[in-house]
Amino acid sequence: MTLSSVNKSILTPVEFLTRSVAVYPDKTAVVYGDRRYSYKEFGERVYRLASALKLQGVGKGDKVAFICPNIPPMLEAHYAVPLIGAALVSVNIRLSASEISYIIDHSDAQVVVVDSEFAALVEPANLPKVQTYITVCDVSDEMVLGDMDYEAFLNTGSAEPVRADIDSEDQLMTINYTSGTTGRPKGVMYHHRGAYLNAIGEVLESGLNGRSVYLWTLPMFHCNGWCFTWGVTAVGATHVCLRAVVADDIYRLIEAEDVSHLCAAPTVLIMMSTWPGAQDVEMKRTLNIMTAGAPPAPTIIRNMEDIGAEITHTYGLTEVFGPHSVCAWQPSWEQLGEEERALAKSRQGVPFIVTHFMDVVDSETMEPVPRDGLTMGEVVMRGNNVMIGYYKDPEATEAAFAGGWFHSGDLAVMHPDGYIQIMDRKKDIIISGGENISTVEVESVIYRHPDVQEVAVIPVPDEKWGEVPKAYVVPKTGSDPAAEDIIEFTKTHLARFKAPKYVEFGELPKTATGKIQKDKLRDRERQGRRLINLKPSRTRLSGIYCRERVYRKGCRGRSVSIHPNTHVRYEI
Numbered sequence: 001m002t003l004s005s006v007n008k009s010i011l012t013p014v015e016f017l018t019r020s021v022a023v024y025p026d027k028t029a030v031v032y033g034d035r036r037y038s039y040k041e042f043g044e045r046v047y048r049l050a051s052a053l054k055l056q057g058v059g060k061g062d063k064v065a066f067i068c069p070n071i072p073p074m075l076e077a078h079y080a081v082p083l084i085g086a087a088l089v090s091v092n093i094r095l096s097a098s099e100i101s102y103i104i105d106h107s108d109a110q111v112v113v114v115d116s117e118f119a120a121l122v123e124p125a126n127l128p129k130v131q132t133y134i135t136v137c138d139v140s141d142e143m144v145l146g147d148m149d150y151e152a153f154l155n156t157g158s159a160e161p162v163r164a165d166i167d168s169e170d171q172l173m174t175i176n177y178t179s180g181t182t183g184r185p186k187g188v189m190y191h192h193r194g195a196y197l198n199a200i201g202e203v204l205e206s207g208l209n210g211r212s213v214y215l216w217t218l219p220m221f222h223c224n225g226w227c228f229t230w231g232v233t234a235v236g237a238t239h240v241c242l243r244a245v246v247a248d249d250i251y252r253l254i255e256a257e258d259v260s261h262l263c264a265a266p267t268v269l270i271m272m273s274t275w276p277g278a279q280d281v282e283m284k285r286t287l288n289i290m291t292a293g294a295p296p297a298p299t300i301i302r303n304m305e306d307i308g309a310e311i312t313h314t315y316g317l318t319e320v321f322g323p324h325s326v327c328a329w330q331p332s333w334e335q336l337g338e339e340e341r342a343l344a345k346s347r348q349g350v351p352f353i354v355t356h357f358m359d360v361v362d363s364e365t366m367e368p369v370p371r372d373g374l375t376m377g378e379v380v381m382r383g384n385n386v387m388i389g390y391y392k393d394p395e396a397t398e399a400a401f402a403g404g405w406f407h408s409g410d411l412a413v414m415h416p417d418g419y420i421q422i423m424d425r426k427k428d429i430i431i432s433g434g435e436n437i438s439t440v441e442v443e444s445v446i447y448r449h450p451d452v453q454e455v456a457v458i459p460v461p462d463e464k465w466g467e468v469p470k471a472y473v474v475p476k477t478g479s480d481p482a483a484e485d486i487i488e489f490t491k492t493h494l495a496r497f498k499a500p501k502y503v504e505f506g507e508l509p510k511t512a513t514g515k516i517q518k519d520k521l522r523d524r525e526r527q528g529r530r531l532i533n534l535k536p537s538r539t540r541l542s543g544i545y546c547r548e549r550v551y552r553k554g555c556r557g558r559s560v561s562i563h564p565n566t567h568v569r570y571e572i
Contacts, residue, residue, distance in 0.1 A: 010167075010168065010192065011193050011196040011197070012082070012166050012169070012192040012193075012195075013082075013192070013195045013196045013199050013227070013230035013234070014079050014082055014083045014164055014166075014192075014230075015164070016199070016230050016234040017039075017042070017043055017046060017079050018161075019234075020039045020043075020233050020234070020236045021039050021042070021043035023236060024039045024236040025038060026038050026040065027039055027236055027238075029041070029042040029236075029238065029239060030072055030075065030239045031238060031240045031241065031257060032071060032072050032240075032241040037072070042076075043161070044159035045072070045076050045154060046076050046083070047080075047157070047158065047159055047162050048154040048155070048157035048158065048159055049073075049076050049077070049080035049081075049153075049154055050079075050080040050081075050083045050157065050162040051162055052153050052154060052156045052157030053080065053081070053084060053086070053111065053157075054084055054157075055156060055157065056111060056132050057110075057131075058084060058086050058111055059084060059085055059165070060084070060085030060086065060165055060167075061086070061172070062085075062086045062087070062110055062111075063086065063087050063088075063089050063175065064077070064081045064086055064087070064088060064109060064110070064111045064112075064113070065089040065090075065104050065107065065109035065111070065113070066081075066088065066089070066090055066091065066113045066114075067091040067093060067100065067112065067113070067114040067115065067118050067121070068093070068114070068136055068220075068221075069093055069117075069243045069244065070216040070217075070219060070220050070242050070243060071115065071138055071241055071243055073113065073115075073136050073138075073150055074090075074220045074221070075229060075239060075241065077090075077113070078174075078220070078224060078225075079233075080162075082166070082173045082174070082192070083164050083165070083166075084165050085164075085165035085166060085167075085171070087172045087173060087174055087189075088173070088174045088175075088224075089103065089104070089107045089109050089174070089175045090176060090220065090221035090222075090224060091103055091104070091221060092222070092511075093118050094511070095121070096121070097121045097122070097123055099185070100121050100122060100123075101122070101126045101127060102184065102185070103177050103185060103187075104122070104127055104129075104130065105126065105127055105128075105129060106184075106391070106392065107175050107391065108129055109129065109130060110129060110132070111130070111131065111132045111134070112130050112132070112133050112134070112145070113133075113135075113150065114133070114134070114135060114136065114144075116135050116136060116138065116139070116140045116141075116142055116143075116144055117138075117139060117140065119135055119144030119145045120144060122145060124145070132146065133145040134146050134148055134149070134150055135148075135149050136149070137149045137151075138243070139243075168192075169191060169193035169196075170191045170192075170388070171191060171192055172189055172190075173191055173192045174189075174190040174195070175187045175188065175189055175391055176190065176224065176318050178318050178319075179517075186390045186391075186393055186396055187390060187391030187392070188318045188387045188390060188391075189390070189391050190224070190321060191387075191388050193384055194321050194384055194385040194386070194387070195224065195227055195230060195321060196230070197354040197384045198226075198227040198322065198323075198352075198354065198355075198385045199227040199228070199229075199230040199234055200231070200234065201227075201323075201352040201354040201355065201385070202226060202231040202290075202322075202323070203231045203234055204352075204353050204354075205290075205312065205314070205323075205352060205353065206231075206261055206288060206290050206312065208231060208232065208235050208237055208261060209235055209237070210236045211237075211260075212232070212237040212238070212260045212261050213240060213257055213259045213261070214228060214237055214238065214240065214260070214261045214262065215240045215242060215250065215253055215254065215257070215259040215261070215262040216239065216240060216241050216242050216262075217242060217245050217250060217263065217268060218262070218263040218264060218265075222318075222322075223316075223321060223322035224321075224322075225263075225322075226263060226290075226292075226316075226321075226322035226323055227321055227322055228263060237261075238257075240253055240257050240259060245268060247271050247275035247278075248275075250272060251272075251275065251277065251281050254281065254283065254287065255281060255282060255283075255284075258284050259287065260285055260286070260287065260288060261287075261288045262287070262288075262289055262290075263289070263290045263291070263292075264289060264291055264514070265292070265514035266297070266300055266514070267454065267510060267514035267515070267516070268514050269289070269291060269300050269311075270300060270453060272307075273303035273306075273307065274477070278307050279306075279307060281307065283308045286308065286309070286310050287308060287309045287310065288309075288312065289309050289311050289312065290312045290313075290314055290323070291311060291312070291314070292313070292322070297443065297444045297447035297448070298339065298342030298343050298346050298444060298448075299342070299448050300447065301342045301346060302338065302342045312326060312327065313326070313327040313345055313346060313347070313348065313349065314326045314327070314348075314349075315348035315349070315420075317410075318387075319386065319406055319408075320355075320381055320385050320386055320406065321385040321387075323352065324351065324352060324355050324358060324381055324385065325350055325351050325355070325358055325420065326349050326350065326352055327345055327346070327347050327348065327349035328349055328350055330344075333345075347415070347420065347421040348379075348412065348419070348420050348421060348422050349419050349420065350419055351381075351383075354384065354385065355381070355383050355384070355385055357381060357383045358379070358420070359380055359414075360376075360378065360379055360412050360413065360414040360420055361377050361378060361380055361405075362378075363377065363378040363407065366380075366403045366405070368414070369413070369414060370414075371414045371415065371416050371418070372413070372414075372415075372416065373416065373421070374413060375413060375414075376411045376412065376423055376429075376436065377411070377412065377413075377414075378407060378408065378410065378412075378426070379408040379410045379411075379412045379420060379422070380403075380406060380407055380408065381405065381406045381408065382404065382405050382406060386406045387406075389401075409425060409426050409427075410422055410425055410426070411423045411424045411425065411426055422440060423438040423440055423441065424438045424440055425518075427519075429459075430457075430459040430467055430468070430469055431466060431467060432459075432462070432466060432467055432497060437497070439456075439457040439458065439459075439469065439518075441494070441498070442457045442469055442490065442494065442498055442499070442500065443457050445489075445490050445493045445494055446471055446473070446486060446489070446490055446500075448489075448493070449481065449486055449489050450476075450479075451475055451476055451480075451481035451485075452473055452474070452476065452481065452486070453474045453475060453476045453477075454473070454474040454508055454516070455471055455472065455473050455474070456471070456472045456508055456516045456518055456521060457469050457470065457471050457500060458472070458518055458521050458522050458525065459522075460502065462501070468500075468501040468502075469498065469499070470501065470502040470503070470504065471486065471490075471500035471502070471503045471504070472503075472504050472505075472506065472508055473486060473503055473504070473505050474505070474507060474508055475505060483502075483503035486500070486503050487499050487500055487501075487503060508521075509521065
């Protein structure tokens with residue numbers, strides 16, 4: 001890496017490791033099971049990986065794919081790969097074999113490093129560009145791919161520091177693929193400057209410092225762990241790696257390692273707050289949790305605060321390096337009642353200290369919407385932590401950057417205090433009888449029902465109103481709520497037309513980061529409606545076996561059964 005001048009150097013987060021190795025050589029950098037690496041040891045492992053990759057011919061502009069859970073090799077990759085000028089491709093371990101093959105091939109990765117548990121998902125026959133496979137034998141010694149395991153591969157490299165091969169802050173650093181809910185996933189290109197600044201932003205907004213202990217519940221493959229992969233190292237804090245997100249292990253590590261920080265989607269917070277032993281956990285200090293991925297219901301925030309956590313709500317997308325805004329705390333909120341305070345904290349807030357530029361606009365005119373907390377528009381962003389663009393997709397990039405802003409596709413209102421509040425995705429907003437209904441607003445109310453653990457609301461067609469809300473509900477363990485009770489509960493807290501007309505009970509499809517996949521729920525509805533709508537008699541109903549229950553307005557409160565092997569919605 002070269003200096004541009006005597007008073008300017010290239011911003012890159014890989015230099016965070018250089019500093020912490022020099023300043024905190026003996027301090028614990030990484031904890032994983034019974035393994036503990038000091039910053040000196042962590043640095044040596046990174047340098048070995050970097051030099052080993054160079055010996056394989058990997059250099060500037062090349063791509064290296066990692067398919068691993070939150071284990072040390074995944075963390076090491078975030079430094080070693082960009083250090084030699086290459087780009088890291090972090091692959092979602094929850095994807096199918098065909099999806100993983102597409103990402104590896106589309107990214108032009110020439111080296112694939114895969115944890116043995118997920119090696120069967122890699123199909124070499126479909127990956128002609130890959131030259132080298134390396135298997136991480138973490139929970140199994142089985143060599144599924146390649147002829148060298150990760151630790152042996154490290155030993156081919158040198159522990160001597162590796163000089164950064166980075167010529168520009170705008171140089172490609174990582175490629176993170178979107179979920180692909182509306183087609184093939186798109187490769188979001190990150191640059192060194194954005195990763196550096198967003199990592200600093202995470203440090204500032206989360207309150208990380210040298211005494212912090214960060215638990216890896218957020219997948220590192222998701223937006224490079226919201227840049228905490230670099231931010232934790234920047235302040236010489238400790239990374240605690242966690243292979244699988246299980247409530248028992250989370251709380252065990254919180255106690256054992258004196259965890260101070262973690263990040264989690266609302267669904268993980270639900271899991272943590274409903275774990276039977278949550279109230280008995282002895283926290284030595286406040287547990288600082290940053291959440292994003294979906295607007296958390298005020299009830300979820302309140303439940304986590306009851307067990308000793310402090311929730312910071314952030315908002316962003318893969319295209320902006322993860323979180324872009326934060327619900328910055330206002331001293332005046334201390335005077336609010338419990339419910340009002342939780343509502344204030346559930347908003348998406350204001351731009352990060354390092355981001356600056358964010359607005360809610362009319363997507364046609366690009367003019368800001370009134371700051372009245374009522375008028376919806378699209379959230380747009382620009383600045384240092386916006387992606388370079390989509391890899392090998394100039395058309396999608398041009399569309400995303402129309403009008404000189406990145407278009408999020410999220411609908412929000414701007415409050416008089418300058419805080420934004422997400423109301424819905426463009427594709428999720430319900431237009432019923434000419435009225436806009438925010439699914440997020442309806443979900444927040446249903447979450448307050450004492451028997452509801454999780455909920456997702458989507459639009460479904462209606463002959464009279466065009467479309468109406470339908471709620472998919474996961475009941476709390478041991479409860480058996482009636483659909484009509486949930487509908488009536490919603491009506492007591494919202495305008496009646498916003499209440500769901502249908503309720504279905506069952507599990508919710510989710511992404512690897514815990515975000516509910518509403519697109520799959522919509523697909524399920526569309527598939528069901530393409531089939532014949534049967535109107536069986538009582539006797540015919542008795543012969544139908546079911547796993548789920550559906551309530552339709554007009555059924556007089558009866559649960560209507562669905563055969564587990566069909567998507568037919570039986571109507572009475």
